[in-house]
Amino acid sequence: MQECLREFECSAPGRVKGARSAAPIPVRANLCLLALLAPAQAYLLWGPPLLGTPPWTALLPVILTTTTWSLVHEAMHGVLLPEARASHRAGRLLAVLLGTAFSLLQRAHLLHHAYSRTEDLSEVWECGRESRLRAILRHYGAVLGGLHLAEVGLALLATLPRFLRIRLLSALAPAKDSGRRFVTWALRPDVEAESRVDGAAALFFLAAAGLLWGADALWLLAAFALRGLALSLFDNAYHYGTPAGDPLVARNHRLAPCLSGAILHFNLHATHHRHPSAPWSALPALAAAAGDPWEGGYWSRALEQLRGPIRRSDLPPAGGR
8 A cells, every 4th residue: 555655655757766676677579569659549540541551550550559558657656767757658648549537547546545435435335425326326327338428529629728627627537635636636736737738639630530530430430439448447356345444455357368468467356456566567467376266257357247236235355356
């Protein structure tokens, strides 16, 4: 918990405070991934209309969605590249290609580490505070693509005039400590300046893609929808239905070693929550050393979320899964 909270406190974009893992960053592998994933996401946006390739090929980069998100995730924790600003800039590039603003996304993710299973209980239905229908719409909306839409919404938010941004943040941020921390961060002058550039770039890229595709834009929308589904469906799968109260609670989901490596071992999520500053390449060894168990399969646990929201009283007790 203390490691999460130390890492959560950031001094400025590109500089994450806190102790870094002793495990070396796989620089060569990360650079190769960056050289593959950035062009792949750019191809999804503009490739077929610019290169004259079949429109359906825009769907191919969707296969790399989780890997792309995992590389952005490395940048969020400052372990994509050894030099902090280079790591941050690489994360910004990938985030813009995904349609969002990196600094705001990073803050939201680090808040997740600090408040997971305390304030961040996205699948939980608080009976008496929220209607069952609203909980169902909120849960399925998030899981089936709404989370990614919210991430794109961060790009739009960053480009709005400041008075509108303040009003929207005040209205949309939860009345919790995590919400207040996010608003405070989002309104910092340095964060506003960076996010405005990234948000404008992301929205421009999306608009340019729409214009380029013209009559074939349905293929682009299909690629967006599938990418959004992939990002949203797996986001909370590692926490769905786990006990409340401990930010370190998460699950490791079983996946074939080759596929686990292909998504940068993001399925070793419990291990990551205990070692948030460890690079992806170190997670298997850390999991093995701790004897971390598998708690369900990667695909089955993701699909389990389709059962719907869970009453808080129905969550397992602390120490259960």
